[in-house]
Amino acid sequence: MNTNSNSVPVNILVYSTFAVVLTVGMREIAPIITIIFLSIFIALVFTPLVRWLNRKGIPGGLSVLMVVFLFILIVAILGAVVIKAAGQFGNKIPIYQMNLMYFISNMTNYIPQRYISSSGVFTLSTVSRDIATVIINLMSSIINGLLNASATAGIVILTTAFLLIDTANTPEKIKSELENQSELQMRMSKFGQSLVEFMVIRAEINLIVATAITVVLLLGRIDFAILWGILIFLLNYIPYIGLILASIPPTMLALFQYGPGGAIAVIVVTIIVAALAENVIFPSLAGKGLKLSPAFLFLALIYWNYVLGAAGVLLSVPLTMVLKIILESFEETKWLARLMGPTGDAEDD
Numbered sequence: 001m002n003t004n005s006n007s008v009p010v011n012i013l014v015y016s017t018f019a020v021v022l023t024v025g026m027r028e029i030a031p032i033i034t035i036i037f038l039s040i041f042i043a044l045v046f047t048p049l050v051r052w053l054n055r056k057g058i059p060g061g062l063s064v065l066m067v068v069f070l071f072i073l074i075v076a077i078l079g080a081v082v083i084k085a086a087g088q089f090g091n092k093i094p095i096y097q098m099n100l101m102y103f104i105s106n107m108t109n110y111i112p113q114r115y116i117s118s119s120g121v122f123t124l125s126t127v128s129r130d131i132a133t134v135i136i137n138l139m140s141s142i143i144n145g146l147l148n149a150s151a152t153a154g155i156v157i158l159t160t161a162f163l164l165i166d167t168a169n170t171p172e173k174i175k176s177e178l179e180n181q182s183e184l185q186m187r188m189s190k191f192g193q194s195l196v197e198f199m200v201i202r203a204e205i206n207l208i209v210a211t212a213i214t215v216v217l218l219l220g221r222i223d224f225a226i227l228w229g230i231l232i233f234l235l236n237y238i239p240y241i242g243l244i245l246a247s248i249p250p251t252m253l254a255l256f257q258y259g260p261g262g263a264i265a266v267i268v269v270t271i272i273v274a275a276l277a278e279n280v281i282f283p284s285l286a287g288k289g290l291k292l293s294p295a296f297l298f299l300a301l302i303y304w305n306y307v308l309g310a311a312g313v314l315l316s317v318p319l320t321m322v323l324k325i326i327l328e329s330f331e332e333t334k335w336l337a338r339l340m341g342p343t344g345d346a347e348d349d
Contacts, residue, residue, distance in 0.1 A: 023307055026307050027306070027307050033308065034309075034312075035155055036159070037318075037319065038311070043164050045200060046071060046164060049070075053067070061165070064161070064165050068157070071160065078230055079153065081226055081230065085226075085227040092223070100255075201282070202318070205281060206236040206237065208277055209274060210236065213228075213269060214228070217266070220254065220265070222254055223257075228250040231246045231249070234314065235314070237316075237317055240298070251266045251267055320340075324337050325337075
């Protein structure tokens with residue numbers, strides 16, 4: 001009894017030390033890990049397409065080549081859109097600043113102009129200029145972030161191609177060795193299938209949300225609507241705050257073009273589309289087994305941001321889902337996976 005009771009704190013200490021060492025190690029090689037993780041998740045998204053082509057009779061190598069070419073084409077088109085929009089956006093920054101200052105100056109007619117603080121007297125116009133500068137800089141940094149991300153696109157494409165080549169032969173490998181698989185191998189096979197399912201469903205949901213909002217922005221003649229659609233697709237992987245960040249630029253442009261009514265219209269459309277996608281479409285496709293607790297997602301967001309930086313924020317949900325699926329694959333750790341899920345699901349179990 002004493003041995004068992006003493007082993008519990010020892011195990012906690014060992015696991016905690018391992019987690020700290022692993023976290024520090026991953027942070028030190030974050031640029032490399034980021035490329036690897038991105039390549040793996042992109043390969044998982046395209047894996048069903050490779051296998052579909054195989055079932056249609058197309059050889060494995062040719063199917064991979066076709067999918068990689070499709071991926072390169074998508075990246076090239078998106079890159080061209082981002083580069084073109086970045087140049088046009090840079091030219092329009094003075095116009096946007098002027099429009100924003102004009103809007104703020106109109107609003108100040110209804111607000112007291114001077115304030116007194118411990119540091120002295122400051123005017124609302126000064127604060128307004130600072131707010132305008134921050135908003136424009138935020139929009140510029142978002143576009144610059146997309147441009148910087150395109151710098152690693154070549155490495156990601158190459159790594160993804162090699163992963164897809166191996167994926168094309170995976171079904172045959174599994175089929176030939178199925179009878180000799182151990183329980184651990186069966187669990188890992190199930191883990192891989194669940195991960196592919198989640199990545200495909202998440203990509204589909206993001207595509208639906210981005211397409212719907214982009215169509216509305218195009219109908220409203222909002223500048224760079226396609227660029228904001230791309231941004232929404234990417235940032236919607238970030239729980240809760242991703243869509244909010246992605247909706248700031250189109251909302252501001254709607255404010256410049258149509259006034260407060262236009263900005264409110266963009267916000268309302270974004271909320272409705274996101275609510276339908278996340279609360280109706282996603283649960284019907286994924287089931288409650290792929291849900292995560294909001295509190296745990298927020299903690300995971302902070303953790304992966306610390307480890308991998310901005311890329312960690314983007315990959316926080318897929319990486320956390322990987323952890324949950326691994327824990328669900330073993331009887332000893334299923335209770336931890338249940339804790340990561342919503343409260344209602346844990347109670348049902």
